[in-house]
Amino acid sequence: MNDFDYQQLDDIIHSRIRLAVMSVLISVETAEFNYLKKKVNATDGNLSVHMRKLEDAEYINVTKEFVGKKPQTTYALTSKGKKAFELYVARLEKLIGK
């Protein structure tokens, strides 16, 4: 495979906001919606759209529960998501020559 072939980079992960989300999730066990939002500096609507895309790809698990009267949504990487992220990073590093 050619290291410079742009299509080797997983498009689901590569969007800036999803890459930021995956990078947070790889560094923690689980993350709550508002925590993620603050970390990656996203708006509610924008983050929701991207989390749905990661969920559809089965890269993340979503848990919805009530804490007192407040609904809380928590995310975690699946093993499929972890593998996809590791492959993405390996290819990215080859591409940028690191």
Added chain:
Amino acid sequence: MNDFDYQQLDDIIHSRIRLAVMSVLISVETAEFNYLKKKVNATDGNLSVHMRKLEDAEYINVTKEFVGKKPQTTYALTSKGKKAFELYVARLEKLIGK
């Protein structure tokens, strides 16, 4: 600055095809259009659009000349482009935890 803020990543560089092009150009002095096209595995039209965007950002210089009767377009990074790429890579590495 928060390492996970997705907006710290230069959007001009981050698109997969432009990132691939910048990665090729950082590794060579100059590159001709058809060479780049093959390297990054792009189509003519797609590559042209992205090269124009990099040119508009003053990240690359474009040289058009005739080699015999054939027109040839050659690209090179500008010093602005080199600096932007280095900053992009540094922030990317922080983001992905490398």
